[in-house]
Amino acid sequence: MRRPPLPPLLLGLLVLLLGSAVCGVGLGASDIGWAQTLRLVGAGLSGGTLPAGDLAAYTVVWELRLPRVVLAAVVGAGLATVGVAVQAMVRNALADPFVLGISSGAAVGANAVILLGAFAGLGVWALSVSAFVSALAATAVVYAVARSAAHGLTPLRLILTGTALAYGFQALTTVMVFGAARGEAARSALMWLLGSLGGATWARVPVAAVTVAAGWVWLRARAEPLNALAMGDETAAVLGVRPERLRRELFVVTAAVTGTVVAVSGAIGFVGLMVPHVVRMLTGADHRRVLAVAPLVGAVLLVWADLLSRLLFAPVELPVGVITAVVGVPAFLLLMRRGGYAFGGR
Template sequence: MSRETPPGHGRLRYTLLLTCLAVALVAAVVAGLALGSVRIPPGQVITALTGGAEPGPFRTIVLDVRLPRVLLGAIVGAGLAVVGTVLQALVRNRLADPFLLGISSGASTGAVLVLVLGIGGGVTTTVAMPAAAFAGSLVALALVYALARRGSTMTGGRLVLAGVAVSYILSALTTLVLVVSARPEHFQEALYWTLGGLGSARWSTLILPAVVLTAGIGLLMALARPLDLLLVGEEGATVLGLDTGRFRAAVFVLASLVTGVMVATSGAVGFIGLLVPHAARMAVGATHRVLLPVAALGGAVVLVIADLAARTVAAPQDIPVGVLTALTGGPFFLWLMRRRPEGAPV
């Protein structure tokens, strides 16, 4: 039975899955607003969100401190999961994600350059940094793509290897820029930021990533069928009428834009774009029209929960969320690999 628009029991199962993910996201958001160095009863959280709370410290903590951070976590988690899903289809390799392909490292390098050089003045965090992160991610992806090609052929494995190499180089370049800047405040700020963190979230920083995520998911949903065609292989997609070269280039640019904006606001958070697509495919299959919404909701839930853990596990110390996703994501990915049948494609 096809999973593209599942009829009968399949459609009911898919709707139930989306509903469960939405409920899990709401629960994670409420928990993220209630828990922290100051614990707020869930009832008072709901009252503050509905506008019934009197002005006071609880209302300020919920609406001005925690809510922007939780919403940014949901936006970034959804964006990274969707980008990872699409990249894995583009290169036909399920090890591909923004982190492994060097896109996150390129975005980090561009954003750190803006931070160190002070480009953009008062609009650094809202305009200059996302623009530089997008440029860095696009340059990194173009470099990886060029290195992975041998003549007119390119394999997914070679692309991942090139991405890992470029990621290491750009990470070293980012560290070199910070060291040469000789300003300790830059090094401390950028070090925490490159490890991934949502602590700098403000209402003003939510607008751009929310708009980019909404537009990006809308465009990718419209491109679901061409993404499905890539799953049959380069020759098969061409026979079915897809200009694979132009299509890949266009979607790579879109993926770089989404990744750059997400990294500019949250830092480099790994494994979300690798693990969530795997779990989503296990639940609903590989058809992108049903896969992308599941991946987006799953990524939002995972990063909101991860950030909550980062704030509470070692409280009052705030652990960079990228460190936590790496510590938990690595073992989980190994578990997923062990579940795959012997000889199954990557």
């Protein structure tokens, strides 16, 4: 397929993201007009005064919807970026940010808070801190088991170890759910396991945004080594890339970004799997182009998925992961049926 030039594509995606953000802020159980939405956002950014009649709408826009939309964009960008890196790292078209067992590990810590009341002394930060710490612990376990003295950190060992330990973490989470008292706690645990941005606040945005931005900058700077790694270890070595060292660095970076976004949003699946393939169809396999476009596509996708999760059965919210799967699966299958595509581009 004919691929568009990169600058117009990036500009179009940026405009689409801004328009999606306006829709995400303006639409909801109580709709707010576009003009009023923009005026309230501008007032919040500039610190201007508001008429008394706008105070309720301002609270909805600035304290509830805007941080949720911003966090959705950050999480979507992070999952898409990590998806590109993981697929290059393990050279597997079915890989996504959760193939290493990090998400399942984070679920153990999150459910310890939701179902058992662990780390209650941390207050509103208990869930995020527990999920992040358990994600890092799962990362350490996967790394220790996958790495061997003879072969180092190979793609096959990473996939097999991550998949096997993910099943173990899921089993532990299931035991916790069935062992805890039924009711609202079990429902909250299910929402977290399927992904939810309902707890978004401004306090959660900076850490996630900085981590995702730092991870993206690091990966973008290593786009050319990623191109070499995607062609195989022997080819990468010939081109001057040390595959095991690069793979180890990728493992650390992807684990940190995945653990951070999962801690603030739960386990939102399919974004990291689908977006890299969609972007490769638009840009080709060069990671310099893929990593430039993937964050914007992931951000747009998750902003709209979160909006649909709020609107479809309002005022009841669906888990975001349900929307990404329902929308993403048929779209992904249609894309895969189109001719001229193979993993890594053609």
